[in-house]
Amino acid sequence: MLAPGCELDPDQEVVRTRPEDYFLRPPSHAPCTACGTVMTIHIVERMALVIPASNSSMRSDRNTYVGKRFVHVKNAYLDSMDEDILYHLDLGTKTHNLLAMFGDVKFVCVGGSPNRMKAFALFMHKELGLEEAEEDIKDICAGTDRYCMYKTGPVLTISHVMVIPSISIMLHELITLLHHARCYDVTIIRIGTSGGIGIAPGTVVITDIAVDSFFKPRFEQVILDNIVTRSTELDKELSEELFNCSKEIPNFPTLIGHTMCTYDFYEGQGRLDGALCSFSRDKKLDYLKRAYKAGVRNIEMESTVFTAMCGLCAAVVCVTLLNRLDCDQINLPHDVLVEYQQRPQLLISNFIRRRLGLCD
Ligand SMILES: O=P(O)(O)O[C@@H]1C[C@H](O)[C@@H](CO)O1
Numbered sequence: 001m002l003a004p005g006c007e008l009d010p011d012q013e014v015v016r017t018r019p020e021d022y023f024l025r026p027p028s029h030a031p032c033t034a035c036g037t038v039m040t041i042h043i044v045e046r047m048a049l050v051i052p053a054s055n056s057s058m059r060s061d062r063n064t065y066v067g068k069r070f071v072h073v074k075n076a077y078l079d080s081m082d083e084d085i086l087y088h089l090d091l092g093t094k095t096h097n098l099l100a101m102f103g104d105v106k107f108v109c110v111g112g113s114p115n116r117m118k119a120f121a122l123f124m125h126k127e128l129g130l131e132e133a134e135e136d137i138k139d140i141c142a143g144t145d146r147y148c149m150y151k152t153g154p155v156l157t158i159s160h161v162m163v164i165p166s167i168s169i170m171l172h173e174l175i176t177l178l179h180h181a182r183c184y185d186v187t188i189i190r191i192g193t194s195g196g197i198g199i200a201p202g203t204v205v206i207t208d209i210a211v212d213s214f215f216k217p218r219f220e221q222v223i224l225d226n227i228v229t230r231s232t233e234l235d236k237e238l239s240e241e242l243f244n245c246s247k248e249i250p251n252f253p254t255l256i257g258h259t260m261c262t263y264d265f266y267e268g269q270g271r272l273d274g275a276l277c278s279f280s281r282d283k284k285l286d287y288l289k290r291a292y293k294a295g296v297r298n299i300e301m302e303s304t305v306f307t308a309m310c311g312l313c314a315a316v317v318c319v320t321l322l323n324r325l326d327c328d329q330i331n332l333p334h335d336v337l338v339e340y341q342q343r344p345q346l347l348i349s350n351f352i353r354r355r356l357g358l359c360d
């Protein structure tokens, strides 16, 4: 029982600190001043590793921006390392000149499928009107088959395969890479696919906040034998900027809403068509309707860790492939599926061109 005046619930694993408190601290133990119960306090940290531009005038008028917001890693050990091998990217500080290769990166676009991300890189190359021949755009991570990476002008494109642990490994190495390359003013965007809730398939959802399966805006990471909870807040101005961009594209259904991130595609997303199903159709629909009521408009499998790690300079833009209130199976004809998957790419290409002053 919580004594009157006790600030912390002894059963609670997490205590929120100020959002500006960016540093991870070890859990501490403190007795409740009222009841004397010793509580373990795990600090919620804001992990955003890419420092945001601090006000909108910098963003809306890039030419007046004189400061540099460097990509920042929160690991004191890194700078003391003689060599840093980014194993899953097949890159390293001694084997590659990361500053020369990546120093001019301003946009990083990530998504699950290697082929889709390659197609996006080639599309971006065309949209930016770059001179280099298409055949010269090679997979920078060709030495490994874990992830693929392409660079076209200031745009870096990387695949992250599926689910939280896979994108998390990629993001650790990507953010470290951007830090070694001394990149600054970088915007990171996840472009992908999702299941919609209560909205027409083909709708593009720009995430305002990523939530977990309990509709909470948090990402829980097991670190050693602690659970550390991180915020999944995103930059609202960036979401609105993207939404405004979407209005310029004809027949382009788009909305801003919460995105739910799960650890599984089948039972974890309330599907009735997996190898296991431990709930009824009614329970499934009740859950999805509660999600809708909580503001969730789509479900995917990477956004919470992505936002926790990249947060305030990041966006998540996913097209919906089905309405989960109607069905579980994705049965779109191939050409429709391809067209839907291109929608986030089209929006992001317009956004990048606009940011670079390449739009009419
Ligand atoms: O990269 P995308 O957006 O396609 O990833 C979503 C979320 C899961 O990783 C995968 C499930 O099909 O699609």
Ligand SMILES: O=c1cc[nH]c(=O)[nH]1
Residues within 6 Å of the ligand: 193, 194, 195, 196, 265, 269, 299, 300, 301, 321
């Ligand atoms: O339903 C869907 C579709 C794509 N990706 C998901 O995670 N869920």
